[in-house]
Amino acid sequence: MVLIETFRKLALSLHNVAEEPHFEKTSFRINKKIFATFDGKNNTAVLKLNEIDQSVFCASSEMIFYPVPNKWGKQGWTIVELSKVRPEMFEDALIRSYENVASKKK
Template sequence: MITINTFRKLALSFPETIEEPHFEKTAFKVKKKIFATYDPKNQTACIKLSEIDQNVFSSADKTIIYPVNNKWGKQGWTLIELKKVNKDLFIDALITAYCEVAPQKLADKMRPNDNK
């Protein structure tokens, strides 16, 4: 299970991430772009992924990670059931979402460097 404290700590550890209210949710943004939101009522995260990444993460378990059931889901917005998700899988998905919206220089700081 991922708590809001764990979610917040992870998201805010990414370069230049800020936390702001977003309607009844909490949004995590980089350079004014949302990469994740937290919904306390449903204990879910919603993250922004590419279509390919959305398919990859959803294939792990469609009852835990799945596209939003509307036009936003077709644009890569993906729900994660925080009561059920494995922490390592959540971290991988959150990093991937951050890299999807962050400028290249910031995203590169989060990706492993094969040349080291």
């Protein structure tokens, strides 16, 4: 289980991350681009994974990780059930999301 305090601490420990509101959610950004959001109402995160990472996380833990059910999911946006995910697995996915977005050109 990952609490918002843990999520926030992990995200903000990454280089040059900013926390900003995003509609009814909290977003974490690198170079003004979102790599993660937190939805407190549903206790979920959404991470921007590349195709391979999304496939691996979803295949190994399909009740915890699953693509957003629309065109965003096909672009790598992946829902994470924070009440079910192990902290180490979430940290790994969060770092991969950060690296995926940080490596894109500004």
